[in-house]
Amino acid sequence: MRRVLIAVCCVLAAPLAFGQGTPNTIELTPTVGYWFGDTISQGAVNNINFDMTIDDAASYGLRVAYRFNPMWAVEGYLAKERADLVTGRGEFFGGQNRLGRMDMTTAEVNAEVSFGHSRFVPFLAGGVGAMRLDPSLTVEGGNTSLTADTKFVGDFGAGFKLFFSPKLALRFDWRGHSVNINTQSGDCDWWSDCHNDRNWLTFSELALGLTFVF
Numbered sequence: 001m002r003r004v005l006i007a008v009c010c011v012l013a014a015p016l017a018f019g020q021g022t023p024n025t026i027e028l029t030p031t032v033g034y035w036f037g038d039t040i041s042q043g044a045v046n047n048i049n050f051d052m053t054i055d056d057a058a059s060y061g062l063r064v065a066y067r068f069n070p071m072w073a074v075e076g077y078l079a080k081e082r083a084d085l086v087t088g089r090g091e092f093f094g095g096q097n098r099l100g101r102m103d104m105t106t107a108e109v110n111a112e113v114s115f116g117h118s119r120f121v122p123f124l125a126g127g128v129g130a131m132r133l134d135p136s137l138t139v140e141g142g143n144t145s146l147t148a149d150t151k152f153v154g155d156f157g158a159g160f161k162l163f164f165s166p167k168l169a170l171r172f173d174w175r176g177h178s179v180n181i182n183t184q185s186g187d188c189d190w191w192s193d194c195h196n197d198r199n200w201l202t203f204s205e206l207a208l209g210l211t212f213v214f
Helices: 002-017
Strands: 027-037 036-042 052-054 057-067 072-087 096-115 120-139 143-144 149-165 168-180 200-213
Touching: 002 052, 002 200, 027 072, 027 168, 052 096, 072 120, 096 149, 120 168
Parallel strands: none
Antiparallel strands: 027 057, 027 200, 036 052, 052 072, 057 072, 072 096, 096 120, 120 143, 120 149, 149 168, 168 200
16 A cells, blocks of 8 residues: 555656756757737838838747756847838738838847746746847838847746656747837927837747757
């Protein structure tokens, strides 16, 4: 009877052994995802006198994390995306015109805190980094040259890992990425409209990946 009880306890504890939380391990996660775009307000880009939206688009990336204790890890993230540039602010019934494209490269350093040690492990993550914005725009039948620029980005989000074995897991992420495009008008006084919506672009990201633990 004693042996039976020990065997039952081992079976019940097995899923816990499949969880994350091993210190001094590296987690490598290739990802595919989808970014939901945002609008660059009129006047934020020189010679563009209308609202211009960075459209929704697919992305791909790589996360590399070092877990230094069972709950905490530090993570580097690199992602690339190519999105259409369209007129307006996402009109409900369409009617948007394609203006060109925007290539975006995002590099971030994040802190991640995980909860639990089972097969299903939820987590929170956030950090800072830089985003390279490289636009190519065509308006009114002619090519308009726009300069690529690198801007500060902050991100925060949540997700979970579903472990199939101690070395392999499915990972899901939701992240919000806020990019400071720093285009506030220089002649804004305390009584004036400062056009604060020109200063930040916010992208929501959904991503799936496979995590390999080393």
